[in-house]
Structures are given as C-alpha cells and as structure tokens.
Amino acid sequence: MSSSSPIVYSFSLLLSLALIFIFAPEILPSQNPFFSPHDDHDDLALFNKALRSASSVHGRGRGHRRLRISRLATKNPTPKIAFLFLTNSNLTFAPLWDRFLRGHSHLYNIYVHADPFSDVQILPPPFESHLIPSKKTERASPSLIAAERRLLARAILDDPFNLYFALISQHCVPLHSFPFLYRSLLGENPLRAFTSQPRHRSFIEILSDDPNLPERYAARGDGVMLPEVPFEDFRVGSQFFVLAKRHALLVLADRKLWRKFRLKCLNLDSCYPEEHYFPTLLSMADPEGCSRFTLTNVNWTGSFDGHPYTYEAAEISAGLVRRLRRSNSSYPYFFARKFSPECLPPLMDIAEDVIFRD
Numbered sequence: 001m002s003s004s005s006p007i008v009y010s011f012s013l014l015l016s017l018a019l020i021f022i023f024a025p026e027i028l029p030s031q032n033p034f035f036s037p038h039d040d041h042d043d044l045a046l047f048n049k050a051l052r053s054a055s056s057v058h059g060r061g062r063g064h065r066r067l068r069i070s071r072l073a074t075k076n077p078t079p080k081i082a083f084l085f086l087t088n089s090n091l092t093f094a095p096l097w098d099r100f101l102r103g104h105s106h107l108y109n110i111y112v113h114a115d116p117f118s119d120v121q122i123l124p125p126p127f128e129s130h131l132i133p134s135k136k137t138e139r140a141s142p143s144l145i146a147a148e149r150r151l152l153a154r155a156i157l158d159d160p161f162n163l164y165f166a167l168i169s170q171h172c173v174p175l176h177s178f179p180f181l182y183r184s185l186l187g188e189n190p191l192r193a194f195t196s197q198p199r200h201r202s203f204i205e206i207l208s209d210d211p212n213l214p215e216r217y218a219a220r221g222d223g224v225m226l227p228e229v230p231f232e233d234f235r236v237g238s239q240f241f242v243l244a245k246r247h248a249l250l251v252l253a254d255r256k257l258w259r260k261f262r263l264k265c266l267n268l269d270s271c272y273p274e275e276h277y278f279p280t281l282l283s284m285a286d287p288e289g290c291s292r293f294t295l296t297n298v299n300w301t302g303s304f305d306g307h308p309y310t311y312e313a314a315e316i317s318a319g320l321v322r323r324l325r326r327s328n329s330s331y332p333y334f335f336a337r338k339f340s341p342e343c344l345p346p347l348m349d350i351a352e353d354v355i356f357r358d
C-alpha cells in the first residue's frame, strides 16, 4: 500500500469495488483431473487476477471513477475476516459456526473449497452458496497448498475489505466468540484497521528445530530444493494459519518456492508440503511480520499416522474448552481441532454459556 492519507486510502478502496464488479469471478465448479499443468495454469491466471485487483485497491484511481464507486462501497466498507474452509468431507460443525457468526454478517466473509470428488454435496448454513471453484485435494501432495492459495485468491478478488484470512478445516471448532476474535485481530476502530495494515501480523507457526526436518526436506530427492530453498531456511508449522492481507498477497505472488514445493514427493511418509510451504515462504520473506505461533490448538500428543488426537463426545466439557484456549503466546487459542462429528451436540450445549463467553 502506498497511500499516506487515510482519506485517499479509503477512496482507493472504493475504486476497487467497482473493478471487482467488472471483473467478478465466475462461480462454476470445475472437474479437472488432479493437478495437471492445465490446473496450474488456471491457478496462475486466478492468482494474477487477484494480485491485479489488489494493486488497484492499493494504487490510485482517476477522480470520475472514485465518484462512480463510492455509491457501491457504502454498502459495507468495514474491515472483515475471511474464513477459508478447506474440506473433503461434510461440514459437520456448520451449526456451531452458524451460531458463532450469527449477527456479524457485516464483519466476515466465508469461502469454501470442497474436494469435488468427495461426498460433500450440500453445504448447510452458513456455508451455502460460498463454494469456490474447487479441485481435487489429496494428502501427501501439493494439492492442499494449491487449494489454500485458491481460497486466498477468491477471497481477495471477492472483497477488498477482507483484511485477515483464517484457514479452517471441517474438524475445527471455535473456542471464543466472534467479537473477541475480531477485536483481537482488527481492533475497535475500522479506519485504523485499514491504515495499520503494514503492521498487521500473521499468525502462523514457524519452527526450525523439528527432528523430522531433514527427512521432510529430502522428500523430493537430495538437493532438489536448491538453490531456492536452502535447508537452513526450511521450516515447518501446523497447517492452520491466520494471514494478514499483505502476506496473503505475497503467497499469491510466489512462483519461486512453488516451483519446488509442487514437485512430487518420492518419500510419501515424509510428505506434508502444506506444513512447510507457508512457514518457509513467510519466514524467508517477512519473519518479523509473523507471530510464529498459530491460533489453532492441535493436540499432537499421541498422534498417529500424521493425524492429531481427535476428541470424542464424552470428552467435551467446559473444562476442556478452557484447557484448549490456554497458550504460551500473547494470544489465547481461538480455534481447535480435531473433533469427531459426534462432538456436535455436546458442543452446541455449551456454546452460549462456555464457548462464546470469553
């Protein structure tokens, strides 16, 4: 962003709205085969379009255009959180998310990437009609990175007022109220949230001391990651992040690291591309701009086959929610995973009195 005055800056934001109407993305489900060069080409076109739309937001427009748009933008010119739901199965916790978001529709947007080859057929509220054009996703492949970048790009194209991007899965649940999350990320003052964007931090785990790093680094073959990604720069972190907008744009602009991370793994047992791509890219590009901790609590104690501990219905209690919120960072945990589908009723029972009471 280049504008120095908040007024000029908000005018630029207004301009972008009109451009978004003109270049509105087509919402058609796509059924392309898995990760062909054609897919990658589609994605690049989408990312470039998103980057162009964002640069028009951050650049300056001509007077007559600003005038034309201000009418449209008055609809909802507030900073928003974009929730990016990445799923390959039914969104079981939809009723809980619905209650979490209810009454705050002017402060968030939802985007869903659902594997078209999975049995996700009907999106319940609050997800209905928020499906983005999605492609096949698979574990131990770069397809999850691609899906997450697609979510970021669609969110950037859709609403220039999306300032934070929270990646969520179908096994995640909220641990606090929406207003508390919103205030923690964006503060109380909308205009200040716009002007303070260069200082917004991303919440993403970035670790350099994991014992599995050497094996994971070599998963695509010895020396393959060089010269773009030296081992000293290779990082790991949990998949679920909350990115500030400038980092979302940085991810969409990346070609260099993606050329390496998109390569097939030879060793599938050490292949978790999405746990490395985002932490490595962000720690190389803007280490100071990242918190290095995640806002999503994942219990890796007793993990099995790369899956974290999954909570069962009998374990759901006010005490568990309070334990899951506790972190060693300056923020509590706002989300947690994984939960089995049977956890929905007991979670709904304690939603108002425990989960959404901060």
Ligand SMILES: *[C@@H]1O[C@H](CO)[C@@H](O)[C@H](O)[C@H]1NC(C)=O
Residues within 6 Å of the ligand: 089, 090, 119, 120, 121, 122
């Ligand atoms: C997912 O939901 C659909 C209906 O919306 C249902 O037919 C299907 O059985 C569900 N799948 C699972 C695994 O629960």
Ligand SMILES: *[C@@H]1O[C@H](CO)[C@@H](O)[C@H](O)[C@H]1NC(C)=O
Residues within 6 Å of the ligand: 299, 300, 301, 302, 303, 309, 320, 323, 324
């Ligand atoms: C994490 O999972 C372990 C089982 O592997 C369980 O004993 C522990 O209570 C869990 N932690 C929390 C905070 O629930």
Ligand SMILES: *[C@@H]1O[C@H](CO)[C@@H](O)[C@H](O)[C@H]1NC(C)=O
Residues within 6 Å of the ligand: 326, 327, 328
């Ligand atoms: C916080 O740090 C302490 C000491 O390093 C550790 O024992 C504890 O498990 C950590 N708690 C959480 C919630 O990460």
